[in-house]
Amino acid sequence: MDKDKKLQEIFDNDPLGLLNIKPSTSPVRNEDERLVASFQEINDFYAKNNRAPEQGGGLQEHQLYSRLKSLRENPVKVEILNVHDKYGLLKHEKKQINSLDDILNDDVLGLLGDDSQGLFDLKHVTVSDKERAEADFVARRKPCKDFSKYEQLFKDVQNDISTGKRKLISFKEDNLVEGNFYVHNGVLLLLEKINFTQEETYRDDGTRVRKDGRTRCVFENGTESNMLYRSLAKVLYVNGEVLTKNADEVNYKFAETFSTVNEEDVAAGFIYILKSKSEKQEIKEIQNLYKIGFSTTSVEDRIKNASQEPTYLMAEVRIVMAYKCYNMNPQKFELLVHNFFGAACLNIDITGNDGRRYSPREWFIAPLHIIEQAVKLIESGEVVKYRYDSNREEIIVK
Numbered sequence: 001m002d003k004d005k006k007l008q009e010i011f012d013n014d015p016l017g018l019l020n021i022k023p024s025t026s027p028v029r030n031e032d033e034r035l036v037a038s039f040q041e042i043n044d045f046y047a048k049n050n051r052a053p054e055q056g057g058g059l060q061e062h063q064l065y066s067r068l069k070s071l072r073e074n075p076v077k078v079e080i081l082n083v084h085d086k087y088g089l090l091k092h093e094k095k096q097i098n099s100l101d102d103i104l105n106d107d108v109l110g111l112l113g114d115d116s117q118g119l120f121d122l123k124h125v126t127v128s129d130k131e132r133a134e135a136d137f138v139a140r141r142k143p144c145k146d147f148s149k150y151e152q153l154f155k156d157v158q159n160d161i162s163t164g165k166r167k168l169i170s171f172k173e174d175n176l177v178e179g180n181f182y183v184h185n186g187v188l189l190l191l192e193k194i195n196f197t198q199e200e201t202y203r204d205d206g207t208r209v210r211k212d213g214r215t216r217c218v219f220e221n222g223t224e225s226n227m228l229y230r231s232l233a234k235v236l237y238v239n240g241e242v243l244t245k246n247a248d249e250v251n252y253k254f255a256e257t258f259s260t261v262n263e264e265d266v267a268a269g270f271i272y273i274l275k276s277k278s279e280k281q282e283i284k285e286i287q288n289l290y291k292i293g294f295s296t297t298s299v300e301d302r303i304k305n306a307s308q309e310p311t312y313l314m315a316e317v318r319i320v321m322a323y324k325c326y327n328m329n330p331q332k333f334e335l336l337v338h339n340f341f342g343a344a345c346l347n348i349d350i351t352g353n354d355g356r357r358y359s360p361r362e363w364f365i366a367p368l369h370i371i372e373q374a375v376k377l378i379e380s381g382e383v384v385k386y387r388y389d390s391n392r393e394e395i396i397v398k
Helices: 003-012 031-049 059-072 075-084 100-105 129-139 148-162 229-239 247-258 330-344 368-380
Strands: 168-170 181-184 187-198 212-219 223-225 240-243 267-276 289-295 317-326 363-365 386-389 394-397
Touching: 031 059, 031 075, 059 075, 148 187, 181 229, 187 229, 212 229, 229 240, 267 368, 289 317, 289 330, 289 368, 317 368, 330 363, 330 368, 330 386, 368 386, 368 394
Parallel strands: none
Antiparallel strands: 168 240, 181 187, 181 240, 187 212, 212 223, 267 289, 267 317, 289 363, 386 394
């Protein structure tokens, strides 16, 4: 059987009439006619509702809204449809997109306006405050265009470190101030500016809202960042240190400020000398171990929770002596003590109640009479002329 006969048998054997093709009764539209027809649906909507289709008015209306928006953005289609635009629906000013804010404000589908379904809630991913702060710390860095202003400053600070005029000490939030230098992961940074936009407050339920705002940090590697103040504090707490001021500058300003006391001066607080009552053998066996500190309140109030604070070695303490001071700046006092007794500073790590490790830096190994002499020199301002020789256990002239 030839192929023509075989095909004819197939065509003849069509009991369901599947091969009977009826000619189309609908007129064939060209592309422009289809465009006009689609726009006419929008005109019909306007005629029925006396308004253009809007976003969020139901599925069918939203489709017409999206179609109209697309037509408005196509100059060729607008030109074709102008004669059919009897309601002026195509006369619409096109939005200018020049920034990220313009993109976010042009959210035609409303995807960014509401998070009622918890779109951005991470239910199965745990992100710690540390990780968020570290990400913010790195992500916000960019090249510092005016780094030439700071380059020599960083070199001077590095020289101060190498010559012992500056030291690295444990970070405390009180040290987070404009003009200070810090080290994070081995990179030196300058906190040049803080713009606080949120002050520290307490909500009605007692929740504490801490102060916050953007900073300007300049890094030794030629970058800068505008990370949040709280984020900077977090990363420095985890892996950061603060650099002390230049010792020569501190000593000069201290001598200039504290060499005299008159009737206009105001008592600023107390310098105190403490002895630890710790029962830990590694602390008990240290001879001549004393803490030298400064308090703006009474010493008794300052030490009442000593057993709960790493700075007191997590143990009760005994007050050996206390001195009333004038015009005293606590940070400068700490620097002077560290500069004077630096070689005799106790090197120990203490675990706090929060499980973190701390390195107290106000405990010194020196005879009590030496410490008393040093305190008097600090009060008079003469301390800048002397230093402590830990080997000879003597105060000697520089």
